[in-house]
Amino acid sequence: MKRQLEQKKMLILIAAKPLQRMVIETLAPRGIGGYTISTVTGAGTSGLNTGTLPSDSNVMIHIILSERRLVGVLEDIDALMERGYRIKAIVQDIQILPRKVAEAPAGA
Numbered sequence: 284m285k286r287q288l289e290q291k292k293m294l295i296l297i298a299a300k301p302l303q304r305m306v307i308e309t310l311a312p313r314g315i316g317g318y319t320i321s322t323v324t325g326a327g328t329s330g331l332n333t334g335t336l337p338s339d340s341n342v343m344i345h346i347i348l349s350e351r352r353l354v355g356v357l358e359d360i361d362a363l364m365e366r367g368y369r370i371k372a373i374v375q376d377i378q379i380l381p382r383k384v385a386e387a388p389a390g391a
Contacts, residue, residue, distance in 0.1 A: 288378040292353045296344040296360065297371040303342045306370065309359050313352060319345045347379060
């Protein structure tokens with residue numbers, strides 16, 4: 284295998300659908316431009332979210348990033364949570380198969 288797996292972090296943010304734009308705008312200054320968003324339903328401490336109305340559904344935002352970048356993003360998400368916004372942040376260690384083959388070190 285020419286490509287070597289890279290160590291990354293997966294940040295999963297769960298927030299009310301009306302908060303989606305604010306969360307994405309919070310990520311942008313940190314250079315986060317790649318993410319995947321899904322509309323999700325379920326139940327939790329805030330009750331049942333059926334998805335019938337936009338205000339009654341959540342979004343799940345998946346972001347793959349380096350640990351260095353993750354620290355700053357979590358600080359920004361924590362600041363939103365301190366302001367009373369209900370956001371769940373989940374972090375996982377992952378490995379990805381990169382799009383580009385890593386270059387061999389000089390002299391190798």
